[in-house]
Amino acid sequence: xxxxxxxxxxxxxxxxxxxxxxxxxxxxxxxxxxxxxxxxxxxxxxxxxxxxxxxxxxxxxxxxxxxxxxxxxxxxxxxxxxxxxxxxxxxxxxxxxxxxxxxxxxxxxxxxxxxxxxxxxxxxxxxxxxxxxxxxxxxxxxxxxxxxxxxxxxxxxxxxxxxxxxxxxxxxxxxxxxxxxxxxxxxxxxxxxxxxxxxxxxxxxxxxxxxxxxxxxxxxxxxxxxxxxxxxxxxxxxxxxxxxxxxxxxxxxxxxxxxxxxxxxxxxxxxxxxxxxxxxxxxxxxxxxxxxxxxxxxx
Amino acid sequence: xxxxxxxxxxxxxxxxxxxxxxxxxxxxxxxxxxxxxxxxxxxxxxxxxxxxxxxxxxxxxxxxxxxxxxxxxxxxxxxxxxxxxxxxxxxxxxxxxxxxxxxxxxxxxxxxxxxxxxxxxxxxxxxxxxxxxxxxxxxxxxxxxxxxxxxxxxxxxxxxxxxxxxxxxxxxxxxxxxxxxxxxxxxxxxxxxxxxxxxxxxxxxxxxxxxxxxxxxxxxxxxxxxxxxxxxxxxxxxxxxxxxxxxxxxxxxxxxxxxxxxxxxxxxxxxxxxxxxxxxxxxxxxxxxxxxxxxxxxxxxxxxxxxxxxxxxxxxxxxxxxxxxxxxxxxxxxxx
Numbered sequence: 001x002x003x004x005x006x007x008x009x010x011x012x013x014x015x016x017x018x019x020x021x022x023x024x025x026x027x028x029x030x031x032x033x034x035x036x037x038x039x040x041x042x043x044x045x046x047x048x049x050x051x052x053x054x055x056x057x058x059x060x061x062x063x064x065x066x067x068x069x070x071x072x073x074x075x076x077x078x079x080x081x082x083x084x085x086x087x088x089x090x091x092x093x094x095x096x097x098x099x100x101x102x103x104x105x106x107x108x109x110x111x112x113x114x115x116x117x118x119x120x121x122x123x124x125x126x127x128x129x130x131x132x133x134x135x136x137x138x139x140x141x142x143x144x145x146x147x148x149x150x151x152x153x154x155x156x157x158x159x160x161x162x163x164x165x166x167x168x169x170x171x172x173x174x175x176x177x178x179x180x181x182x183x184x185x186x187x188x189x190x191x192x193x194x195x196x197x198x199x200x201x202x203x204x205x206x207x208x209x210x211x212x213x214x215x216x217x218x219x220x221x222x223x224x225x226x227x228x229x230x231x232x233x234x235x236x237x238x239x240x241x242x243x244x245x246x247x248x249x250x251x252x253x254x255x256x257x258x259x260x261x262x263x264x265x266x267x268x269x270x271x272x273x274x275x276x277x278x279x280x281x282x283x284x285x286x287x288x289x290x291x292x293x294x295x296x297x298x299x
Numbered sequence: 300x301x302x303x304x305x306x307x308x309x310x311x312x313x314x315x316x317x318x319x320x321x322x323x324x325x326x327x328x329x330x331x332x333x334x335x336x337x338x339x340x341x342x343x344x345x346x347x348x349x350x351x352x353x354x355x356x357x358x359x360x361x362x363x364x365x366x367x368x369x370x371x372x373x374x375x376x377x378x379x380x381x382x383x384x385x386x387x388x389x390x391x392x393x394x395x396x397x398x399x400x401x402x403x404x405x406x407x408x409x410x411x412x413x414x415x416x417x418x419x420x421x422x423x424x425x426x427x428x429x430x431x432x433x434x435x436x437x438x439x440x441x442x443x444x445x446x447x448x449x450x451x452x453x454x455x456x457x458x459x460x461x462x463x464x465x466x467x468x469x470x471x472x473x474x475x476x477x478x479x480x481x482x483x484x485x486x487x488x489x490x491x492x493x494x495x496x497x498x499x500x501x502x503x504x505x506x507x508x509x510x511x512x513x514x515x516x517x518x519x520x521x522x523x524x525x526x527x528x529x530x531x532x533x534x535x536x537x538x539x540x541x542x543x544x545x546x547x548x549x550x551x552x553x554x555x556x557x558x559x560x561x562x563x564x565x566x567x568x569x570x571x572x573x574x575x576x577x578x579x580x581x582x583x584x585x586x587x588x589x590x591x592x593x594x595x596x597x598x599x600x601x602x603x604x605x606x607x608x609x610x611x612x613x614x615x616x617x618x619x620x621x622x623x624x625x626x627x628x629x630x631x632x633x634x635x
Contacts, residue, residue, distance in 0.1 A: 260444075267456075277442055278445060
């Protein structure tokens with residue numbers, strides 16, 4: 001009886017998995033949702049402004065950090081759409097250039113974390129031997145301590161900067177992917193088609209990449225999407241306390257910090273980059289949520 | 300159960316040992332000469348050598364580690380390079396101040412988080428659910444430092460409802476100073492009958508606590524909602540519904556208890572999120588707690604204080620997670 005229940009469960013899981021693959025009509029349904037469509041639009045805009053920053057920014061040199069002391073602390077309007085900061089730099093240009101650093105930084109972190117975490121998870125899930133156990137212990141160890149604290153420590157150790165902040169964040173970030181992938185592999189390993197492939201004598205790597213990887217991509221994609229927002233915030237957190245991007249680069253978190261002392265009089269210096277960060281992060285989260293909802297609902 | 304408790308406890312001890320070892324070897328590989336940092340600028344080479352002997356930095360690394368562990372067990376974390384006072388004493392003074400903020404933030408986030416999540420799940424698909432979804436999405440997406448600045452700008456600058464920063468109004472510092480008994484300003488003012496200061500402290504605490512609790516509130520509310528909705532689709536709920544149990548009982552008695560188990564884990568994780576957020580909130584609101592102290596330690600590369608702070612936050616995180624694991628086990632017997 002128990003055995004029967006077990007096989008019933010795996011069958012149900014298999015059916016469920018069929019539905020969990022991303023299909024074209026699901027993407028269409030996703031874009032028909034207003035919230036998802038708008039957030040995608042925002043993300044595309046942010047990405048475009050990161051790529052074409054020198055063309056979009058009215059003062060590209062100030063975006064890169066050139067000071068303009070004649071026009072310090074100008075309120076939003078007229079010449080400077082979003083105002084200027086304490087060094088007279090145009091905030092609109094700074095925010096556009098900041099997209100390069102913050103958005104691209106977030107994407108880098110998640111990309112490399114997934115690149116390290118997924119293969120390790122595949123390996124640890126498929127091989128239950130010593131190597132798999134070792135990877136699991138390592139993952140547990142990393143996840144036992146707060147990621148931001150690890151990142152801060154590493155950043156202090158190797159010296160603050162944009163690229164070191166990215167590395168400092170990848171190090172505590174990859175274990176999340178390993179854990180997710182490992183759990184997925186463990187459940188998918190028991191399916192009939194994997195057993196069949198094993199019986200046919202296919203090699204380990206072939207089965208992992210041909211039969212297992214395509215079937216776990218959906219939850220991984222959702223996690224990647226939902227991680228981008230937190231990654232952008234965490235870079236901002238490091239930059240805000242001086243452990244990330246260094247001035248005069250235009251990082252959104254750093255820009256908020258630069259404006260913090262003047263918050264009561266020249267509020268726009270902090271609020272403009274803060275809003276940019278907030279809007280992009282919320283767009284990532286809403287889009288990721290919508291995708292997850294559509295994939296979770298059957299069909 | 301006993302075996303489980305023993306296992307968790309052993310795991311906890313092992314993690315704390317690993318943590319202390321990591322922190323030690325981490326701080327020893329920091330850039331900069333510790334002895335030179337300790338003695339301050341413009342020191343002669345001989346003076347630095349003397350400081351090196353004083354700090355025991357001339358001994359081999361493993362011997363240093365042994366001494367460090369021995370001292371740690373006696374609650375001796377060394378002397379701060381910045382304040383030149385024992386780090387443990389500094390921390391003991393600062394922890395209650397931050398603990399007040401963390402406690403209220405965690406309490407509010409948990410209570411209202413679960414409440415909001417339940418409301419969203421109960422009115423699933425309605426306007427209320429949509430509104431909650433939007434507000435909680437915003438709550439988890441807003442960077443803490445930005446939120447803190449927004450709160451200052453709005454509630455101090457425009458509305459003038461709450462004070463900008465600090466723990467007590469400056470004139471009250473003279474007329475009704477806080478006696479330091481437990482270190483918790485709310486408790487201290489209350490037991491000494493210092494009511495003007497008590498209410499003033501509360502007014503000062505509102506904005507920092509609000510800034511701290513918004514993120515965890517959003518996380519807890521979203522998780523409660525999704526977990527509850529998952530549970531309500533289970534077969535046993537259908538069976539209970541078929542046997543004629545009313546929807547309210549079904550929802551709050553049969554559903555909620557089972558839905559709260561993943562929420563408990565997240566409450567444990569929220570402790571760490573809130574603790575790290577105090578770095579930002581205490582800096583922006585000028586609150587004299589551990590977060591402010593840690594940030595000062597980071598900026599001045601005060602390695603002994605950094606060690607103490609990292610140990611403390613790591614330990615709190617590990618202990619909170621273990622506790623939540625045990626509570627989960629008690630609440631939800633299905634977990635094995």
